[in-house]
Amino acid sequence: MTTSAAALPAIAPAAKAESFATRYGALCALLLLAAAVRLPLAFWPNIVHVDELYQYLEPAWRLLGHQGVVTWEWRDGIRSWFLPTLFAGPVALGDWLAPGGWGAFVVPRLVVGLASLSIVVTAWHFGERISRSHAIVAAFAAAVWFELVYYAPHTLSEPLATAVILPAAYLLTGELARNRLFTAGALLALACVWRFQYVPACAVFALAACWRDLRNTIGLVAGGCVVLVLSGAIDLAHGSAPFAWLVQNIQQNLLHDRASEFGDAPAAAYVLQASILWSGATLLMLLALWRGWRHAPLLIVAAVGNVAFHSMIVHKEYRFIFLSIALLIIAAGLGSADWVQMMRRQNPWRSLAVVCGGWLLLSLGLSGATLIMRDNWMRGIGVAQLMAELEADPEFCGLALYAINYPFVPGRGQLAARRPIYSFYRDDPLAKGRLPAVVRTHQAGFNRIIGPASLASELPADFSPRSCAMMSDDKLACVFARRGACDAPASPFGVNDVLVRLNY
Incomplete structure (x- = not known):
């Protein structure tokens, strides 16, 4: 399995000499498309899970000196104050712009929706290592795929952690310069603090980078330590020992099995639900992933490993594997772009439009095709x-x-x-x-x-x-x-x- 820059097709010298507008014009258009799809959903008051309010926005509201609901997670100290501290600014701004709860709810969702655009940017850069067609198709798929769009504006740790893991994955599968290693280490540590259950998936990218040269560990660890020190300082600022919340979380959920009180599911639940949500498109996705393995095997390995790890945890919610969904969509987008090259002898623009149009039609169809998704859109x-x-x-x-x-x-x-x-x-x-x-x-x-x-x-x-x-x-x-x-x-x-x- 090779993901080094040497093993990937190089960008043509002519492409490197292109102006910024020529080279990134399509990316800017795709980002505008993604924003136009995601940001209006911040105003649609559906709720994926009550956690997006009571684990993140409510604590941020209390940080601003207001009364709020305190759930058992906060009474038992199993949550980090990192994300609520970050959300306090958008919550305060929203309440100032539109008092009465509306602004404090919407502005943080707009911020999270904007953060989700990093998935589109990362998909573009993964594709650009191969060809311009791969960049366009992968970024388009990430911009319009219904699951990525649905979760984008929700104030949950999974979409936010994914938004920083993907850029780190890109940095660690290319040329490993010192500054890239430091940045990637900081991003992975940030994701692990926000969603520590993503540690196994993050480890896939970190180990792949260090396997080639153990000296790469130095830059990764240095970047990670900066974030961990910041996280520990936030804990201290809120009156608790650094990472005491992590110890308490593991004790409550793994040792005392507290999470199972809120429901359990069989090991195959994630695979079954994904096959239901993708329904008739499942075969096409598998074919695209088979092609995508040639271009980004680590993305698929990390996605499968993340699903396997969460499958061992009794309490399951589909949002827990959001990272896997994003990784698989990017890999499938890269694989489907191969079909553009197969068809381009006839008309390159037409073949590109056919493949992108297929992604759009599948996404639109599947976004309301199943009872699960129809219920999701109306929840809350x-x-x-x-x-x-x-x-x-x-x-x-x-x-x-x-x-x-x-x-x-x-x-x-x-x-x-x-x-x-x-x-x-x-x-x-x-x-x-x-x-x-x-x-x-x-x-x-x-x-x-x-x-x-x-x-x-x-x-x-x-x-x-x-x-x-x-x-x-x-x-x-x-x-x-x-x-x-x-x-x-x-x-x-x-x-x-x-x-x-x-x-x-």
């Missing part, structure tokens, strides 16, 4: 709609969440609700078996309730339904309202108190 939309209506309600002074999926609301409105939010959850030991009576006892503290439409009869008589929306569990939930103000006495049913009792 219902609750976001209800919360947005409450934000605009001048009489709203307190909210109760009644028997919904979570003891908290996975919607943008909670970021800056600035009003008391209570949670009445069926599994709460203080309310179990007597939820309707408990709500009636505490109803003076709130004048709005969000709860399932089917349980309207359990709510106090003076609460009447207003607007309703479908929740992510395909159940109808409504806002129930009563007239009058709120008297907010001390209550054991504040969201954070309930989370402590439930150990959520």
Whole structure:
């Protein structure tokens, strides 16, 4: 397996002499295309997983001096403050531009969407090592592929870590100059701090670089140490020992198997889900990857290794292997560009258009072809709609969440609700078996309730339904309202108190 610069086709001397506009005009156009596809989705309030709010944006919101939801991960200290610290700036800017939760939700998503463009740039540079056609096709595939587009604006560690791993992979599979090694080491360390489960995939690229010459280790380690020192300093600034969160995370999730409480799946789950999402395109993808192996074997090795590692972890979510998806799409894009060269004798531009058009049609078709993707696009939309209506309600002074999926609301409105939010959850030991009576006892503290439409009869008589929306569990939930103000006495049913009792 060889990925050195000597083993890759060189760029023609004429190409090197081209002007910047000529050489990178197509890349700039592809970046504009990718941005036009991704950035508007920052305003679409769907939620991949509640983690994008409660592990990253909510902690950033609390860093700015506001009240917020504190989940068990933060109470047990298994999360790094690195990403919330980075998000604090965009959250503050968003709240300044558009107060009330909307801006604090959207601006960080715009930042993450912009960061995802590094995937397109890296795909271009991998392809440029082979030919201009390979650069265009690989970058186009990375710009439009539906999974990369879907995850791009979500404030999760997986897309952000991928956005820095891919440039490092490019640097480590080319000419290994000292500055490249240092930069790649810093990028890989950054990714590992943000998503330490990606360490095995990062190790593939690091080991490949050091295998050729052990002296390369010096530059890699030096770059990595700079980031690790920065990460440790952030931990200290937040009052914890450097990397204590990592030790706690491993103890909770690997030794105590805490993550399995949130669901488990068989070892083949990732492969099965990918085959469902790609459906009829799976065979074409495999053929493209077979061709892509000639050009970028390390990308495929790292992708497969990452899937294998995550398959050994009982708790599985498709977003965990986002890095593998990006690596495979780039490798498949490089492989499919070979078909352009096979057809170019007739008309090179036509063959390029055919292959790029195939990527676009597949992506558009698959983005809504499966029930999984249709549900993904709509996840969290219902609750976001209800919360947005409450934000605009001048009489709203307190909210109760009644028997919904979570003891908290996975919607943008909670970021800056600035009003008391209570949670009445069926599994709460203080309310179990007597939820309707408990709500009636505490109803003076709130004048709005969000709860399932089917349980309207359990709510106090003076609460009447207003607007309703479908929740992510395909159940109808409504806002129930009563007239009058709120008297907010001390209550054991504040969201954070309930989370402590439930150990959520």
